[in-house]
Amino acid sequence: MITHLLDLQPELFVFPVDVCTGAAADAELAEAILSHQFHPSVLGPESWEGYVFSDLEIRIKESTDLYGAVLWPSAIVLCHFLETNRDEYNLMDKNVIELGAGTGLVTIVASLLGAKVTSTDLPDVLGNLLYNVARNTKDRCNCFRLQVTELVWGQGVDKRFPRATHCFDYILAADVVYAHPYLQELMDTFDYLCQGNTQILWAMRFRLDPENSFVDRFRQRFHVEELYNLPSLSIKLYRAWRKDKGSKDPKDAAE
Numbered sequence: 678m679i680t681h682l683l684d685l686q687p688e689l690f691v692f693p694v695d696v697c698t699g700a701a702a703d704a705e706l707a708e709a710i711l712s713h714q715f716h717p718s719v720l721g722p723e724s725w726e727g728y729v730f731s732d733l734e735i736r737i738k739e740s741t742d743l744y745g746a747v748l749w750p751s752a753i754v755l756c757h758f759l760e761t762n763r764d765e766y767n768l769m770d771k772n773v774i775e776l777g778a779g780t781g782l783v784t785i786v787a788s789l790l791g792a793k794v795t796s797t798d799l800p801d802v803l804g805n806l807l808y809n810v811a812r813n814t815k816d817r818c819n820c821f822r823l824q825v826t827e828l829v830w831g832q833g834v835d836k837r838f839p840r841a842t843h844c845f846d847y848i849l850a851a852d853v854v855y856a857h858p859y860l861q862e863l864m865d866t867f868d869y870l871c872q873g874n875t876q877i878l879w880a881m882r883f884r885l886d887p888e889n890s891f892v893d894r895f896r897q898r899f900h901v902e903e904l905y906n907l908p909s910l911s912i913k914l915y916r917a918w919r920k921d922k923g924s925k926d927p928k929d930a931a932e
């Protein structure tokens with residue numbers, strides 16, 4: 678039985694923690710982040726994981742046979758950031774897209790914070806994603822502003838999301854970079870969807886070499902600011918925006 682998120686595939690969480698910055702702050706923040714999670718006190722017919730964000734209980738149904746149907750710790754990190762920085766990163770009425778939404782926690786929290794969210798993932802994952810999003814946003818958010826839809830990285834993204842009609846204020850992504858064969862497609866998808874005023878908020882779990890080289894290549898295309906560094910969870914949270922000539926930090930442009 679899974680008793681904690683970090684019990685999931687522990688070999689994927691091996692990370693050489695050589696960064697020794699602010700260990701106490703890291704531990705404190707990690708504890709605050711993981712305290713959003715709770716377990717059902719009574720086991721019912723359906724298993725779920727519980728989280729509390731925006732003072733609301735969120736129940737997430739997982740399925741351990743698919744990567745995308747399991748909730749990964751990076752998602753909790755990103756949700757914690759969104760909740761605790763809601764003044765600086767105000768999502769109210771903002772157009773937001775989530776890539777690789779998985780079980781949907783980030784989509785749900787962003788919606789509860791007032792964003793108009795397009796939640797995307799692979800076709801196989803969409804049923805469980807839709808179930809979680811629907812059950813946790815019903816009567817809490819305007820369902821007409823929330824969409825769950827297929828987006829396979831690199832495949833027809835321009836047709837599904839033409840730039841003329843789709844302009845996102847934020848791209849959210851949690852734990853989408855690991856040893857899978859679609860890293861270039863993912864990079865191209867970030868590149869296509871990220872316009873001049875878009876900010877990417879991306880929580881990244883470091884495991885093996887491919888993740889590091891992805892970040893290096895990502896830095897060639899985007900300005901990157903490190904918002905969190907959590908060695909105890911092997912997770913960093915980045916904010917990024919376009920690096921093209923003449924492009925400005927969207928945060929400054931909004932002020």
Ligand SMILES: C[S@@+](CC[C@H](N)C(=O)[O-])C[C@H]1O[C@@H](n2cnc3c(N)ncnc32)[C@H](O)[C@@H]1O
Nearest residue numbers: 745748749752777778779799829830851852859
């Ligand atoms: C490790 S899971 C993270 C899920 C969720 N963001 C979280 O943090 O709990 C990676 C997610 O990326 C999605 N994914 C993997 N390859 C993809 C692809 N080629 N196109 C779109 N989504 C993909 C998976 O279905 C899965 O939901």
